[in-house]
Amino acid sequence: MSTTDVARRPHRLPVDRLNEQARETTPPKSIDLSTPIDRSLHFVCPTLTPLYYTSVYEQLTPEIQRRYNQITALAFNEFTRFLEQDIGGTVLPALAETPSVPPELREYLHHFHEEEKAHAQMWTALNAHCEREWYTITESRFVRLGKLPRIALQAVLRRPRTFRWVLWILLCMEEIAMETARRTVHSAVEIEPRFLTAYQSHQQDEVRHVQVDWYLIEHLTDPLPPRRRRRDARALRYVFRHYLLAPLRVGRRVLEQLGAEYPEVRRIIPQVLNEYRALPRSVAHQSALFSRHTHPVMFALFDRYPEFQIIEDVLLTYRDDPARWAVQ
Numbered sequence: 001m002s003t004t005d006v007a008r009r010p011h012r013l014p015v016d017r018l019n020e021q022a023r024e025t026t027p028p029k030s031i032d033l034s035t036p037i038d039r040s041l042h043f044v045c046p047t048l049t050p051l052y053y054t055s056v057y058e059q060l061t062p063e064i065q066r067r068y069n070q071i072t073a074l075a076f077n078e079f080t081r082f083l084e085q086d087i088g089g090t091v092l093p094a095l096a097e098t099p100s101v102p103p104e105l106r107e108y109l110h111h112f113h114e115e116e117k118a119h120a121q122m123w124t125a126l127n128a129h130c131e132r133e134w135y136t137i138t139e140s141r142f143v144r145l146g147k148l149p150r151i152a153l154q155a156v157l158r159r160p161r162t163f164r165w166v167l168w169i170l171l172c173m174e175e176i177a178m179e180t181a182r183r184t185v186h187s188a189v190e191i192e193p194r195f196l197t198a199y200q201s202h203q204q205d206e207v208r209h210v211q212v213d214w215y216l217i218e219h220l221t222d223p224l225p226p227r228r229r230r231r232d233a234r235a236l237r238y239v240f241r242h243y244l245l246a247p248l249r250v251g252r253r254v255l256e257q258l259g260a261e262y263p264e265v266r267r268i269i270p271q272v273l274n275e276y277r278a279l280p281r282s283v284a285h286q287s288a289l290f291s292r293h294t295h296p297v298m299f300a301l302f303d304r305y306p307e308f309q310i311i312e313d314v315l316l317t318y319r320d321d322p323a324r325w326a327v328q
C-alpha cells in the first residue's frame with residue numbers, strides 16, 4: 001500500500017471551538033472577475049469528471065476535452081449552489097429551530113447557513129462571469145428539478161429529524177467539495193485561477209461543515225433503535241444507487257451542450273450515456289470519488305453504525321475496503 005492509499009484519519013474540534021472559528025473567520029475574499037475568464041485552461045481537475053472514466057474520453061481532441069471540463073465545472077458549481085441554497089437553505093434553519101439539538105450546535109447552524117449563502121453567491125457570480133447569456137435567464141442551466149419533485153423535496157427538507165438521510169447527503173457532498181479543492185490544487189493540468197481560488201476559499205468553511213454534519217448525524221442517529229437506522233440506511237443506499245453514482249440527468253444535459261458546440265460529439269452521446277449507466281459498477285470511478293480517502297468521515301460513520309453497512313451493496317469501495325475490517 002502506498003502512502004497515497006492511506007486514508008486520512010478523521011478528527012474534529014469541539015463545537016464551541018468551531019463556533020469561535022466561524023466568528024473569527026473573515027468572509028471568503030471575493031474573486032477577481034474584472035478580466036475575462038481564461039478559456040484556454042481547465043476549470044476543474046479532469047479526474048473529478050465522469051467522462052474521464054469512459055472509453056470515449058481519450059478519443060476526443062484536447063480542445064473538446066477541455067470544453068467538456070469547463071461545462072462540467074459550471075454544472076458542478078450549479079449543483080453545489082443547489083445544495084447550499086435549495087437544500088441547506090431549508091434544512092439548516094429547520095435544524096436550528098429544533099429544540100432537541102444542543103444549543104452550541106444550533107448556534108453553529110446559523111453560521112453554517114450564512115456561510116452557505118455566501119458560497120452560493122460566489123458560484124452564481126463565477127458561472128455568470130463565464131457564460132453571461134446562459135445565466136441571465138436562470139441560475140441553473142444543467143441542474144434542474146421539476147415543480148413536483150421540488151415541492152416534495154422541500155417537504156422532506158423541512159423535517160430533517162424524520163428524513164435524516166438528507167444530512168448524510170450533505171456530508172457526502174461537503175466531503176466531495178473538500179476533495180475537489182485538494183485535487184484541483186494538485187491537478188496535472190493547469191486550472192483557471194479564479195476557479196482555483198473559489199475551490200480553496202470554499203474549502204476553508206467546508207472543513208467546519210463536515211465536522212458539524214458529523215455531530216448532527218450522531219446526534220440524530222445514536223438514540224435510534226436499529227430498525228429506524230436500517231430505514232435511514234436503505235434511503236441512503238437508494239440515493240447513492242439512483243442519483244450519486246450515475247450522473248445521467250445532468251450528464252446528458254452537459255453532453256447535449258457539448259454536442260451543440262461540437263457537432264461531432266452528438267453521435268457518441270448514446271454510447272457515453274450507456275457507459276454512465278455502468279459507472280455504479282466501476283471500481284476506478286468509485287475509488288476516485290467515493291472512498292475512505294475522499295470521504296473519511298462518511299466511511300467512519302459507516303463503521304460506527306453496522307446498520308449502514310448495507311451501503312456495501314452500492315459502494316464497492318466500502319465492501320472491498322481493508323481498513324473497514326481493521327476497525328471491527
Ligand SMILES: [Fe+2]
Nearest residue numbers: 084116119202
Ligand atoms: Fe458551501
Ligand SMILES: [Fe+2]
Nearest residue numbers: 116174206209
Ligand atoms: Fe458546506
